Amino acid sequence: MEVLAFLxxxxxxxxxxxxxxxxxxxxxxxxxxxxxxxxxxxRDDFDxxxxxxxA
Amino acid sequence: xxxxxxxxxLAACPGCDATALATQSAAGKAKQGDQEIALSLPSMHCAxxxxxxxxxxxxxPGISGVRVNLTRKRATxxxxxxxxxxxxxxxxxxxxxxxxxxxxATLSADQSDRAARDLLMRLGVSGFAMMNVMLxxxxxxxxxxxxxxxxxxxxxxxxxLPTIIFAGKPFxxxxxxxxxxxxxxxDVPISLGILLASGMSLFETANAGHHAYFDAALSLTFFLLAxxxxxxxxxxIARSAATELAAMETPTxxxxxxxxxxxxxxxxxxxxxxxxxxxxxxxxxxxxxxKGQSDLDRAFLTGESDPIPCTEGDVVRAGEVNxxxxxxxxxxxxxxxxxxxxxxxxxxxxxxxxxxxxxxxxRAAGLYAPVVHxxxxxxxxxxxxxxxxxxxxxLMISVSLLIITCPCALGLAVPAVSTVASGALFxxxxxxxxxxxxxxxxxxxxxxxxxxxxxxxxKPKLLSANTIDPLDFALARALATASNHPHSLALVEAAxxxxxxxxxxxxxTEQPGxxxxxxxxxxxxxxxxxxxxxxxxxxxxxxxxxxEATHFAYRDRLRPGVEDLIAHLRxxxxxxxxxxGDTEANVAPFAASLGLTDWQAGILPDEKAKVLExxxxxxxxxxxxxxxxxxxxxxxxxxxxxxxxxxxxxxRVAADIVLMSPDVSRIKDGLRIAKSAxxxxxxxxxxxxxxxCISIPIAFLGFATPLAAAIAMSTSSIVVSLNALRxx
Numbered sequence: 086m087e088v089l090a091f092l093x094x095x096x097x098x099x100x101x102x103x104x105x106x107x108x109x110x111x112x113x114x115x116x117x118x119x120x121x122x123x124x125x126x127x128r129d130d131f132d133x134x135x136x137x138x139x140a
Numbered sequence: 141x142x143x144x145x146x147x148x149x150l151a152a153c154p155g156c157d158a159t160a161l162a163t164q165s166a167a168g169k170a171k172q173g174d175q176e177i178a179l180s181l182p183s184m185h186c187a188x189x190x191x192x193x194x195x196x197x198x199x200x201p202g203i204s205g206v207r208v209n210l211t212r213k214r215a216t217x218x219x220x221x222x223x224x225x226x227x228x229x230x231x232x233x234x235x236x237x238x239x240x241x242x243x244x245a246t247l248s249a250d251q252s253d254r255a256a257r258d259l260l261m262r263l264g265v266s267g268f269a270m271m272n273v274m275l276x277x278x279x280x281x282x283x284x285x286x287x288x289x290x291x292x293x294x295x296x297x298x299x300x301l302p303t304i305i306f307a308g309k310p311f312x313x314x315x316x317x318x319x320x321x322x323x324x325x326x327d328v329p330i331s332l333g334i335l336l337a338s339g340m341s342l343f344e345t346a347n348a349g350h351h352a353y354f355d356a357a358l359s360l361t362f363f364l365l366a367x368x369x370x371x372x373x374x375x376x377i378a379r380s381a382a383t384e385l386a387a388m389e390t391p392t393x394x395x396x397x398x399x400x401x402x403x404x405x406x407x408x409x410x411x412x413x414x415x416x417x418x419x420x421x422x423x424x425x426x427x428x429x430x431k432g433q434s435d436l437d438r439a440f441l442t443g444e445s446d447p448i449p450c451t452e453g454d455v456v457r458a459g460e461v462n463x464x465x466x467x468x469x470x471x472x473x474x475x476x477x478x479x480x481x482x483x484x485x486x487x488x489x490x491x492x493x494x495x496x497x498x499x500x501x502x503r504a505a506g507l508y509a510p511v512v513h514x515x516x517x518x519x520x521x522x523x524x525x526x527x528x529x530x531x532x533x534x535l536m537i538s539v540s541l542l543i544i545t546c547p548c549a550l551g552l553a554v555p556a557v558s559t560v561a562s563g564a565l566f567x568x569x570x571x572x573x574x575x576x577x578x579x580x581x582x583x584x585x586x587x588x589x590x591x592x593x594x595x596x597x598x599k600p601k602l603l604s605a606n607t608i609d610p611l612d613f614a615l616a617r618a619l620a621t622a623s624n625h626p627h628s629l630a631l632v633e634a635a636x637x638x639x640x641x642x643x644x645x646x647x648x649t650e651q652p653g654x655x656x657x658x659x660x661x662x663x664x665x666x667x668x669x670x671x672x673x674x675x676x677x678x679x680x681x682x683x684x685x686x687x688e689a690t691h692f693a694y695r696d697r698l699r700p701g702v703e704d705l706i707a708h709l710r711x712x713x714x715x716x717x718x719x720x721g722d723t724e725a726n727v728a729p730f731a732a733s734l735g736l737t738d739w740q741a742g743i744l745p746d747e748k749a750k751v752l753e754x755x756x757x758x759x760x761x762x763x764x765x766x767x768x769x770x771x772x773x774x775x776x777x778x779x780x781x782x783x784x785x786x787x788x789x790x791x792r793v794a795a796d797i798v799l800m801s802p803d804v805s806r807i808k809d810g811l812r813i814a815k816s817a818x819x820x821x822x823x824x825x826x827x828x829x830x831x832x833c834i835s836i837p838i839a840f841l842g843f844a845t846p847l848a849a850a851i852a853m854s855t856s857s858i859v860v861s862l863n864a865l866r867x868x
Contacts, residue, residue: 101268121210124190124210125187127187128187128190
């Protein structure tokens, strides 16, 4: 049962990591233009200069 | 109006063929002091469109940043202060896109985005917590015991309690505001269930008990937040589209000063200012014409389909459209004092009556909340007497009753259906603006139409074009090409495709408000009002020296889909009434051509509202379809109302639903979807009821475990969500 002492913190840590990632996507306006973003990913002109997004 | 082709825009996408694009970064950095311009680009729909618009605009000098939002079909442009909006829309027109400037102030007034994002965050947090606690609970359900179980319960508590405080806040706030005024809403049993479950579980954990309901409390929060979020998003989509329509009417006017006309905001105009109104523009103020002659289109205000000639000294009202000549108008009333606004005030009175409508969800909640509380109390008291006063057991029973009956299914039953239905309506070109409009649309048993602008397009069509002598027709066409009057445009259009003799007319001059004159083979010819050209009769007449005068008759054009819609309504045995502010001479033949027997002409705005009021008193639920300012009071009085997108902002505000598509036959799809949505909602209530009939006795007898609660809650939520998808 000692394995629990590792596994529970690990699973919680991974979960919190996911939650933080979600929080970040929400804060950086990534749900504002889902259609546009899915189209933009196919363009190659941002490959060399990643763009922050807020014009 | 270009806002009407939101849905037809997919066919034509100039960007798809675009090649050889520049390769500089599309979104440059905005400089200090730049102005921000929002544009609506309805015809944009693919990756190439984004590139074309962003790069094309960045090539213009003075533009420092462009960002396209494809979802909303909008572009935000950062430009130097001296750049005119017109030059940007011109540039976009050259790229092949119709652009409409949007009023930033109107757009930023829309704050519902933030509320949706806030709910999404709470949903994410409760989802995270639910999954983790569920994992720990599975271990407990599958047999963890003693100290392991207690440890898991404590970890669950550590995750669940802060989450519930954060994620459950919207419910607690709503419940508190209802309780404070001594009322019960759906959020009261929800909050009570969540809080009691958490509190009881904490107590059990501290006393090394067997059952903790942290997972149930969390999944309840999660499912209900999902319902709330769907609800919010549905309304945000409709509202932001509606705000965008409003923002398209940029409120500016041309104010005449000593050094010429200047563009100013309508809100900056004062009584006594002289305003220049160009042909095609709308009157920004009530006033008196100080210079110029023209024709006015009053259809929006009165429903009259024929243009009214006007001259110096005539009174004009805000909202009328100037048709043929430039007019200088001295303002006598501005802003809130205009006739247009006094009509809008009629609306707010009727609106209040409408907000009293009880939605299905409200009615269900009103029935549900007391029943749940009585059951929980009864459970508590029964077990107190059975166990001889064991508070812990009795409280556990009443908590499990509250949890197991908690309205997961009820909370999702309505939002899931209205999300699916609003989506289907949106694809059919409807914007559902009012929260209960969908349900009210399903009740409709009578339809009242306005004529001008609603069943007709407000654009005249030349009648009996084939009986007119070709020479007269050719002369009339030569004169009409010089004018933008609706009758001239219709005449030119009717002449297309007809084999007319070639004529040379010189000295063509238009006298706004009267007609057009010219010289043909040395003779004076004139096309215009009968008394002005010097002929008998009335209406648009062509007079040629030495020839008999020719009369041109016009009729307003039907909107596409009208016959289809009327045939459908007849098939459904729904009575149709036509209320028009237009003259009887125009309405009678129109009604006859559609086979409508119940019509009234020359009716005033408050009379329209009165007719609607009578229908309401007689117990019928009327759908009112209208576009004019004279319809606003009637729209607000009706059980449910639809306005076409071509209507003025004040009218669209009064209507519950805006029809974006020019095709009115869509209304029959709207009625069908609304009926189907109501059926699904009722089915979902039935599912919830059946589920409660089974689960309440189980919980009452004390057999409900946290596992049983979790299973029951999830299955009922999934069943109602799947049922909602059948709405079409």
